[in-house]
Amino acid sequence: MVAYDEPCVVPIKRTLQKIDYQNQTYKELEEPCTKRVRPLGRVTSLANLISPVKNGAVRRFGQTLQASFRGDGRSPGVPQQKPCSKAVAPTPPKRRNSTLWSETLDVHQKGTFSTKEIKRQEAIFELSRGEQDLIEDLKLARKAYHDPMLKLSIMSEEELTAIFGDLDAYIPLHEDLLAQLAKATGPDGTVGQIGKIVVDWLPRLNAYRAYCSKQLAAKALLDQKKQDPRVQDFLQRCLESPFSRKLDLWSFLDIPRSRLVKYPLLLKEILRHTPPDHPDTASLEQAISIIQAVLADINMKKGESECQYYIDKLEYLDDRQKDPHIDQCKSLLCHGELRNKSGTKLHVFLFTEVLVLTRPVTRNDRHCFQVYRQPIPVQDLVLEDLQDGDVRMGGSFRGAFSNADKAKNIFRVRFQDPSQGQSHTLQVNDIFHKQQWLNCLRTAMSTQKDSPLHENESLSTPASNDICTKRQTTFHYL
Numbered sequence: 001m002v003a004y005d006e007p008c009v010v011p012i013k014r015t016l017q018k019i020d021y022q023n024q025t026y027k028e029l030e031e032p033c034t035k036r037v038r039p040l041g042r043v044t045s046l047a048n049l050i051s052p053v054k055n056g057a058v059r060r061f062g063q064t065l066q067a068s069f070r071g072d073g074r075s076p077g078v079p080q081q082k083p084c085s086k087a088v089a090p091t092p093p094k095r096r097n098s099t100l101w102s103e104t105l106d107v108h109q110k111g112t113f114s115t116k117e118i119k120r121q122e123a124i125f126e127l128s129r130g131e132q133d134l135i136e137d138l139k140l141a142r143k144a145y146h147d148p149m150l151k152l153s154i155m156s157e158e159e160l161t162a163i164f165g166d167l168d169a170y171i172p173l174h175e176d177l178l179a180q181l182a183k184a185t186g187p188d189g190t191v192g193q194i195g196k197i198v199v200d201w202l203p204r205l206n207a208y209r210a211y212c213s214k215q216l217a218a219k220a221l222l223d224q225k226k227q228d229p230r231v232q233d234f235l236q237r238c239l240e241s242p243f244s245r246k247l248d249l250w251s252f253l254d255i256p257r258s259r260l261v262k263y264p265l266l267l268k269e270i271l272r273h274t275p276p277d278h279p280d281t282a283s284l285e286q287a288i289s290i291i292q293a294v295l296a297d298i299n300m301k302k303g304e305s306e307c308q309y310y311i312d313k314l315e316y317l318d319d320r321q322k323d324p325h326i327d328q329c330k331s332l333l334c335h336g337e338l339r340n341k342s343g344t345k346l347h348v349f350l351f352t353e354v355l356v357l358t359r360p361v362t363r364n365d366r367h368c369f370q371v372y373r374q375p376i377p378v379q380d381l382v383l384e385d386l387q388d389g390d391v392r393m394g395g396s397f398r399g400a401f402s403n404a405d406k407a408k409n410i411f412r413v414r415f416q417d418p419s420q421g422q423s424h425t426l427q428v429n430d431i432f433h434k435q436q437w438l439n440c441l442r443t444a445m446s447t448q449k450d451s452p453l454h455e456n457e458s459l460s461t462p463a464s465n466d467i468c469t470k471r472q473t474t475f476h477y478l
Helices: 006-023 115-151 157-164 167-184 195-213 215-225 229-239 249-253 255-260 263-272 280-312 324-328 431-450 467-471
Strands: 332-340 345-351 354-363 366-371 381-385 410-415 424-427
Touching: 115 157, 115 167, 115 229, 115 249, 115 255, 115 263, 157 215, 167 195, 195 215, 195 255, 195 263, 195 280, 215 249, 215 280, 249 255, 263 280, 280 332, 280 345, 324 354, 332 431, 345 431, 381 431, 410 431
Parallel strands: none
Antiparallel strands: 332 345, 332 424, 345 354, 354 366, 381 410, 410 424
């Protein structure tokens, strides 16, 4: 364990003890283990935009809002830091109150509602409960993490602002929806009409565009700061404390994004249990269209930000590598770690306009990607699907002596004109990820081929939209 001066440890302990004591009063974090849990629908994370892709896995940017930053995901090239604190016996995490709406009624009240109405109210109640949980988590992120780290000088105010963003600014937004739902709740505990409320409120979620667009840089900075023993020790102590519910800091910072992608599911569930002749039906259908448009806009801005983030991380060994197509890119379609024929690990980026092969490097504690060979514009790209055994690791081709050395899951990319640059034989770890790469590359090439962009036209006009956005539910790997 890497330790730091004891005077710094004691304030951390006292701060965390104080946080634990204050959180004892949070009834919503306590739940008897016998309570039933019935979530509306589990939203599975589709991808991790920052955690490294190992052994050729593909990172896709189609449905970026549903990308997960949870778990032990780390930025590419950032080594994993072992926890600095000693292992201790786990403390049972506090639980959320998962009471169902129907459980708040007495036996006589239940008999006054139809089964369909009970399900409708359950869905509305879950929307309301989720807003309350979100508000509590946003406040907890500030009280348990941001403020103590600032007070103890574990991170600077500038670093904390870059990581936490404007989380506090979103609390009143969700408190307002809660207040409107409470006002619409009748004496019997039911919400008569919710459609007009959400139609007017949902456009305000556009405020999250800036926060979601900065998540990639925020996660990278957090991963970098975790290399500091004081930061890692503080975060580990928080993780071991009951108030964290065994969630790490990034899980709290990522909660707003995961909440955003749940709104369509919540609204669809309410609509599903709303009678066709109910006054809410038309409004709920309108609300679903509104939230889908809001998410599409946030998703686009997020994709542009992530694309520029990686473009800024590119390092060129020769000015001739600076293909003008790179600066014109607005979307990063997929990227991940592959190996070339000689076994060298490469991090490959497929932008809308160009394929760039790189090698991850570190310069003065700054992680970047050194461009390897010449980038290949998608319009000049030729893709070859190679069969297992066509290439032998180390550079030998068909007819090699040892079958054990023959490469599997390989494909080749090259220029249409061989004089413009060399070809690259690339290998992924399994057939699944090979197919993802092939699909992505083929779709990008097809889009470029069908593009109205001609040679005498300006390259400043994007030749295509984000390919993966058109196939959101199929590919999104990180």
